[in-house]
Amino acid sequence: MTTTPDTLTVAIEDLNPYEQEVPPNSRAHIINPPMNTHIWEPGMETQEIADIARLTGQEVVALCGHRWVPKHDPAALDVCETCLALAHQMIGGTDDHA
């Protein structure tokens, strides 16, 4: 047993659960770290950006340019098709068969 738990993780999980009611037109947008340098630091994963934004009420910027404060579990939402297409371009290059 350790006496120094990860307080940041504990705080996020304890204080700020996902909101359960999802607006019907919500989409899960894909966060682009370099567009969110008010939160993002090198080495930080996009999930951490979303968690910190949710915890602190800060807006994040998606690949498609959408700005919002993450409040919902993205797994419960349909993915924004514009974000998805842009992400595929960034990851897959010219490969259309990914």
Ligand SMILES: [Zn+2]
């Ligand atoms: Zn989007």
